[in-house]
Amino acid sequence: MPGRARDDRIDAAVLAATRDLLDEGGYADLSIGRVAARAEVHRPAIYRRWPSKRHLVVDAVAAMLGLDPTPSTGDLRADLITGMTTVLTAFRETSLGRVLPALVADLAEDPELSAHFLRTVFDTRRETTAKALRAAIERGEVAAGIDLDFVLDALAAPIYYRALFRHLPLDDRLAEQTVDAVLAAISPAAAGSPDARAARR
Structure with a gap:
């Protein structure tokens, strides 16, 4: 389904951005806003998948x-x-x-x-x-x-x-x-x- 493929791309972009930001600044400096900006997605798209920064870091x-x-x-x-x-x-x-x-x-x-x-x-x-x-x-x-x-x-x-x-x-x-x-x-x-x-x- 086209919608599912789009979701997969967003998931991958968000996780890649999270890993990059963790490499650069560590856990304390990470925020959903910074991840959204790096992944070039809207914050609500992240919150639909992960209820918090901590859940995102677990993944x-x-x-x-x-x-x-x-x-x-x-x-x-x-x-x-x-x-x-x-x-x-x-x-x-x-x-x-x-x-x-x-x-x-x-x-x-x-x-x-x-x-x-x-x-x-x-x-x-x-x-x-x-x-x-x-x-x-x-x-x-x-x-x-x-x-x-x-x-x-x-x-x-x-x-x-x-x-x-x-x-x-x-x-x-x-x-x-x-x-x-x-x-x-x-x-x-x-x-x-x-x-x-x-x-x-």
């Missing part, structure tokens, strides 16, 4: 990170490294590292916005990684009794920690190091060890 963050980053090809190590590298690259090559702390503060004060963030960014990405892990469990490559939520947290935590605190660089090896450490802990051999059995009691 811009989703676009920076990518929504389907972890493949499930049958090579779990390669798939997880691919998925974690997309996160690392987004933090290193976009304004995401500067935007996320301020956005997280807004999420803590706005339950509806937090739910939107979880649906749009967090849950969508997390489920693709969970799917790859479940497939590996079915193939016998990963122990069946793992705490899947903890494993998902462990895979992403080092990248987010460095991105937020900037105490160490987000170098290319971080995704590989993190994946290898997690896989060593959740392999069937590791899960069957006496130490692992004792830890689960």
Whole structure:
């Protein structure tokens, strides 16, 4: 439909303008008015799609990170490294590292916005990684009794920690190091060890 194509173009222009302005001035300086001027659209066109600046930033963050980053090809190590590298690259090559702390503060004060963030960014990405892990469990490559939520947290935590605190660089090896450490802990051999059995009691 012609109307739908026009909407898609407006959406893309607004999100691109938002990313550019976040790169230039950060979260605090962003406004719907500045986005409208940069995207060359009317403010009401933005408000019809996003009820607030914060909702717009959530969707811009989703676009920076990518929504389907972890493949499930049958090579779990390669798939997880691919998925974690997309996160690392987004933090290193976009304004995401500067935007996320301020956005997280807004999420803590706005339950509806937090739910939107979880649906749009967090849950969508997390489920693709969970799917790859479940497939590996079915193939016998990963122990069946793992705490899947903890494993998902462990895979992403080092990248987010460095991105937020900037105490160490987000170098290319971080995704590989993190994946290898997690896989060593959740392999069937590791899960069957006496130490692992004792830890689960």
